[in-house]
Amino acid sequence: xxxxxxxALGELLIDFTENGISAxxxxxxxxxxxxxxxxxxxxxxxxxxxxxFIGKIGDDIFGTQLEQALEEVGIDTKGLKKDQKxxxxxxxxxxxxxxxREFSFYRNPGADMMLSEEDLEEELIRDCKIFHFGSLxxxxxxxxxxxxxxxxxxxxxxxxxxxxxxxxxxxWETLEDAKEQIMYGLEHCHILKISDNEIQWFTGLEDxxxxxxxxxxxxxxxxxxxxxxxxxxxxxTKDLRVETEAFLQENTIETTGAGDTFGACILHYVLEHGWKxxxxxxxxxxxxxxxAAASIVTTRKGALRVMPQKEEVEALLxxxxx
Numbered sequence: 001x002x003x004x005x006x007x008a009l010g011e012l013l014i015d016f017t018e019n020g021i022s023a024x025x026x027x028x029x030x031x032x033x034x035x036x037x038x039x040x041x042x043x044x045x046x047x048x049x050x051x052x053f054i055g056k057i058g059d060d061i062f063g064t065q066l067e068q069a070l071e072e073v074g075i076d077t078k079g080l081k082k083d084q085k086x087x088x089x090x091x092x093x094x095x096x097x098x099x100x101r102e103f104s105f106y107r108n109p110g111a112d113m114m115l116s117e118e119d120l121e122e123e124l125i126r127d128c129k130i131f132h133f134g135s136l137x138x139x140x141x142x143x144x145x146x147x148x149x150x151x152x153x154x155x156x157x158x159x160x161x162x163x164x165x166x167x168x169x170x171x172w173e174t175l176e177d178a179k180e181q182i183m184y185g186l187e188h189c190h191i192l193k194i195s196d197n198e199i200q201w202f203t204g205l206e207d208x209x210x211x212x213x214x215x216x217x218x219x220x221x222x223x224x225x226x227x228x229x230x231x232x233x234x235x236x237t238k239d240l241r242v243e244t245e246a247f248l249q250e251n252t253i254e255t256t257g258a259g260d261t262f263g264a265c266i267l268h269y270v271l272e273h274g275w276k277x278x279x280x281x282x283x284x285x286x287x288x289x290x291x292a293a294a295s296i297v298t299t300r301k302g303a304l305r306v307m308p309q310k311e312e313v314e315a316l317l318x319x320x321x322x
Contacts, residue, residue: 257303
């Protein structure tokens with residue numbers, strides 16, 4: 001038996017999100033705990049799984065806030081390190097009229113980039129069922145080497161690897177470098193969660209199915225999940241392609257954390273049903289639950305602290321099937 005269901009490595013930061021206008025007409029910004037890997041872990045915890053995180057924060061007020069937030073949502077912080085010289089990474093999120101987002105980062109450097117090989121808690125990697133990572137921890141050194149070391153540890157221990165590219169173009173020196181590092185992630189994962197714009201960017205193909213086929217042919221990833229925003233999602237295996245509709249909400253505020261919630265629910269399904277070649281009905285069940293959960297988080301500000309409970313997701317599913 002493994003001690004942890006999922007261990008994730010990557011960025012933990014503050015998302016400053018808009019929350020109204022001041023009396024002077026200035027935007028009011030709320031400091032929300034964020035970072036895709038921990039959003040995933042927070043949702044997994046809500047679904048009853050034991051989760052641990054590996055990453056780095058600054059020894060500052062924002063780092064303290066983030067550490068407390070992880071403890072609050074039940075994420076093991078044994079692998080969370082503090083940098084004495086580099087401040088916690090900050091992201092400023094501007095929500096567009098359609099609910100999509102634009103990001104500005106204060107990360108040159110940020111503490112999350114300073115995670116080194118020496119910082120890795122090996123037991124958290126070897127003693128988990130799924131190791132989850134993204135591409136933001138591969139934008140620069142020393143975190144790039146640390147990420148690849150962690151991936152190697154997970155592979156040696158026979159752990160399932162889950163990858164979400166989570167492309168953030170402003171954080172890369174060049175998009176060629178981004179493509180090279182994301183390719184590394186594709187070479188070392190069993191489960192890939194990728195968005196519509198990411199598959200088009202990476203493959204250069206407009207048609208999603210053609211893009212996925214290109215990825216499958218090159219990397220032979222057993223399970224690929226494609227998130228399509230308002231158009232739902234798709235799952236691809238060697239032999240199957242399954243598509244389900246989105247759960248559109250009238251009171252959607254923003255899409256922060258929706259992809260992470262979706263991805264977490266995919267990992268939840270794998271943990272609950274075992275790692276195998278899933279059939280059409282199983283993939284449909286997997287996607288439907290994930291779509292429902294993602295839709296709920298779009299009605300809330302922030303992500304990490306406000307992930308839906310399992311009962312909320314089940315209630316939404318029951319309501320839609322009446």
